[in-house]
Amino acid sequence: KIVTLIHTFFSCRDRVLPLDGVNILITAGPTREPVDPVRYFSNHSSGKMGYAIAEEASLLGAKVTLISGPTNLQPPQTVQTIFVESAQQMYDEVMTHYPATNVVIKSAAVADYRPKKVSATKMKKHVDTLNIEMERTTDILKELGQNKTHQLLVGFAAETNSVEEYALKKLKAKNLDLIVANNVTTEGAGFGTDTNIVTIYDRNEGKVELPLMSKREVARKLLDRITHLLKGVNLK
Amino acid sequence: KIVTLIHTFFSCRDRVLPLDGVNILITAGPTREPVDPVRYFSNHSSGKMGYAIAEEASLLGAKVTLISGPTNLQPPQTVQTIFVESAQQMYDEVMTHYPATNVVIKSAAVADYRPKKVSATKMKKHVDTLNIEMERTTDILKELGQNKTHQLLVGFAAETNSVEEYALKKLKAKNLDLIVANNVTTEGAGFGTDTNIVTIYDRNEGKVELPLMSKREVARKLLDRITHLLKGVNLK
Secondary structure, three states: OHHHHHHHHHHHHOOOOOOOOOEEEEEEOEOOEEOOOOEEEEEOOOOHHHHHHHHHHHHOOOEEEEEEOOOOOOOOOOOEEEEOOOHHHHHHHHHHHHHHOOEEEEOOEOOOEEEOOOOOOOOOOOOOEEEEEEEEOOOHHHHHHHOOOOOEEEEEEEEOOOHHHHHHHHHHHOOOOEEEEEEOOOOOOOOOOOEEOOEEEEOOOOEEEOOOEEHHHHHHHHHHHHHHHHOOOOOO | OHHHHHHHHHHHHOOOOOOOOOEEEEEEOEOOEEOOOOEEEEEOOOOHHHHHHHHHHHHOOOEEEEEEOOOOOOOOOOOEEEEOOOHHHHHHHHHHHHHHOOEEEEOOEOOOEEEOOOOOOOOOOOOOEEEEEEEEOOOHHHHHHHOOOOOEEEEEEEEOOOHHHHHHHHHHHOOOOEEEEEEOOOOOOOOOOOEEOOEEEEOOOOEEEOOOEEHHHHHHHHHHHHHHHHOOOOOO
16 A cells, blocks of 8 residues: 555656556456356456556556456556456446557456356256356457457467467457466466466567566566557557 | 454353354355366355354354355454365365264355366367366265264255245255255345345254344354254264
């Protein structure tokens, strides 16, 4: 808290902050896809990376909107936070805010699949095996990439294997400007930790490998890159 | 905190507490059943009911072992807490502690089904639909009921419909002594709230309907019932 205040104080002394006037949309955390009123599918995303980016972006002068799945975290006070549960709710909120956004940082781990049928009452256990039929959720990042006008688009690739291959594929397939990739099975880079080990890839085959650092430091490095990229972009 | 200390102080003045020398095993929270290293299947249990019972039982002099799934809660300091993730881990811990236990209160919402195959690497999304084949987990409560020697067994029924019917069925099928039933769709009785509205059923068709009250108060009422029942039981 005090560190944040001091940080804010010193940041403000120069008056013009690097992300002044920039609207940043950040998504964070997991989504939950219901099976019935009691059970759901989810993932291990803690939201820490996205919340760290939101707080740092705000300190750098950006107007931040944070769209968050269910997490245990306290949202930064300087940020407009919107809470969602499912991938569909996340999609709706992101699309609503997209037109007025300059930069989108999609750090949320949105479910790719959801149960096709959602039972209105708690399912009873009768049988020994059960097939849950899953259908694809809307691919938010793909949709954003296809409808990009002036926005900078930053994605994440949390992988367990073939990290670089999957990250570069995603960068191209989704029409991203940057992708932040990590191997979630590496010690210090997994879900729920306060640290991360990431590599940032850009459209021009540029690649910055960062060592183990706090998620706050990763956020600052990423926002430095974005600030740099924004200099070549006409802000609406 | 202060309330707890005062409570402890006044509770201790009498020296002999109602649950002195009683070993209570309490389970709390949800379980998580992995699909792959990133995704899992879970439920909305917050663990609040179980943690409240653990804290109250400890104040009443019981030696409490709390076996908890992943929650956001701070475990009571006077209680031995063991953390687990999956239904199988929960089962293993419960069975290890069962023989030396006088009372088991199973407030955890243990998954009935888990994915049959767990992928060692993050599954990639290729297809439009996906079938997740689920298999039954071991029914802990049933196992406890079948292997009951001297233990008092208390179960929970969190339902969305036909609450009394399902609760009484479970009481008999699992050889329980008490079952605490609630309708999780009722306002003030759902997951994650600090209050609950429960009905406690016993083996002799006795039924106590409690009004809306805090989970701490529900815990005290339940432990009163248990204390009363224990008077007729030879503690090992």
